[in-house]
Amino acid sequence: MARIGVLIETNEKSVKPANFGVLTAARGEGNEIYAFVLEADAAAFQDGLKAYGVSKVIAVGASDGDFSKKPDLQAAALVAAMKNVEITALLTLSSTRGKDLLARMAAATHSGLALDCIGVDLDAGTCVKPYFAGKTEATLKLSGDLFLCAIRPNAIEETEAPCDITAETFTADVTDDGKLVIKEVKASGSAKVDLSEANVIVTGGRPIGSKENFSILEECANAMGGAVGASRVAVDSGFASHAMQVGQTGKIVSPKLYIGCGLSGSVQHFAGMKTSKVIVAINNDKDAPIFTKCDYGIVGDLFEVVPALTAALKK
Numbered sequence: 001m002a003r004i005g006v007l008i009e010t011n012e013k014s015v016k017p018a019n020f021g022v023l024t025a026a027r028g029e030g031n032e033i034y035a036f037v038l039e040a041d042a043a044a045f046q047d048g049l050k051a052y053g054v055s056k057v058i059a060v061g062a063s064d065g066d067f068s069k070k071p072d073l074q075a076a077a078l079v080a081a082m083k084n085v086e087i088t089a090l091l092t093l094s095s096t097r098g099k100d101l102l103a104r105m106a107a108a109t110h111s112g113l114a115l116d117c118i119g120v121d122l123d124a125g126t127c128v129k130p131y132f133a134g135k136t137e138a139t140l141k142l143s144g145d146l147f148l149c150a151i152r153p154n155a156i157e158e159t160e161a162p163c164d165i166t167a168e169t170f171t172a173d174v175t176d177d178g179k180l181v182i183k184e185v186k187a188s189g190s191a192k193v194d195l196s197e198a199n200v201i202v203t204g205g206r207p208i209g210s211k212e213n214f215s216i217l218e219e220c221a222n223a224m225g226g227a228v229g230a231s232r233v234a235v236d237s238g239f240a241s242h243a244m245q246v247g248q249t250g251k252i253v254s255p256k257l258y259i260g261c262g263l264s265g266s267v268q269h270f271a272g273m274k275t276s277k278v279i280v281a282i283n284n285d286k287d288a289p290i291f292t293k294c295d296y297g298i299v300g301d302l303f304e305v306v307p308a309l310t311a312a313l314k315k
């Protein structure tokens with residue numbers, strides 16, 4: 001049994017559900033899990049984490065003061081926090097923030113780094129990462145002082161393993177070199193749910209036809225607490241923002257439910273969503289290629305099927 005660290009992504013004092021798959025991967029065959037949060041109050045996250053085998057949650061801070069806009073300082077503080085509790089392996093979500101922080105930690109410690117992984121074997125010190133738009137998978141052996149691995153959101157099914165949990169604070173004795181400070185963060189789009197971490201995604205393709213028509217998909221996604229995605233054609237046509245694009249040149253997603261509305265089923269689109277647990281296609285052409293790649297297919301006009309589905313969900 002090893003002691004494994006997991007850097008937790010939080011959202012206004014709650015634990016983002018996408019962390020639970022990462023915690024499940026970290027637990028493996030019974031590893032001891034310490035969760036790190038870059039927040040002031042560790043105790044606030046105990047309830048959200050104890051069901052997933054976390055025995056200790058540590059709020060990491062810096063002696064230099066507020067480091068929320070200083071990613072290099074956060075990375076240095078996390079390295080110090082890991083050393084303090086003798087942890088050499090850290091997993092986190094392969095989100096924008098997770099990838100940024102792990103890369104800084106790897107650079108600072110000359111450690112191996114693997115991002116966007118879909119599996120991990122902590123006993124062997126390896127992880128599995130897809131390449132070439134998901135056509136191949138490589139098993140990577142990481143070297144260096146730390147094992148740093150970011151897991152693709154929703155790639156690993158979460159399972160609960162309740163245990164007793166304690167909370168503590170660790171203030172790292174680190175100082176800022178002043179080279180990098182985040183001045184401003186602007187959210188792209190108005191999505192309430194982050195596409196990469198969503199459990200349900202409703203995606204629109206070319207036939208959506210306009211920005212306004214995306215509202216029918218939004219209504220459907222909202223009814224399930226999900227997010228809205230778009231094909232590249234829909235983005236290139238100006239119907240949706242690039243932040244919503246799913247696929248080889250867009251976001252890689254792995255929700256529990258993916259509903260493709262008016263998508264032909266191109267390989268480039270599937271490169272971004274084929275690891276979805278259940279794929280539903282709505283297409284008015286019964287011979288559309290997407291029907292050979294989905295779990296459930298609905299032959300019909302999306303402008304009739306989607307509002308009917310939303311109405312049924314609202315009931």
Ligand SMILES: Cc1cc2nc3c(=O)[nH]c(=O)nc-3n(C[C@H](O)[C@H](O)[C@H](O)COP(=O)(O)OP(=O)(O)OC[C@H]3O[C@@H](n4cnc5c(N)ncnc54)[C@H](O)[C@@H]3O)c2cc1C
Pocket residue numbers: 204205206207230231232233234245246247248249250251261262263264265266267268269272282283284285288300301302303
């Ligand atoms: C290098 C490269 C990278 C790419 N990267 C991406 C990427 O990241 N993401 C991506 O999506 N694409 C990507 N593409 C583009 C990709 O090849 C396809 O062109 C694109 O995915 C097709 O988008 P679509 O399914 O929305 O449109 P189409 O292929 O035009 O399909 C529309 C489908 O909607 C159906 N339909 C029409 N009207 C209705 C209706 N009223 N109701 C229901 N169904 C209807 C049609 O039968 C058709 O099957 C890339 C291409 C290249 C070359």
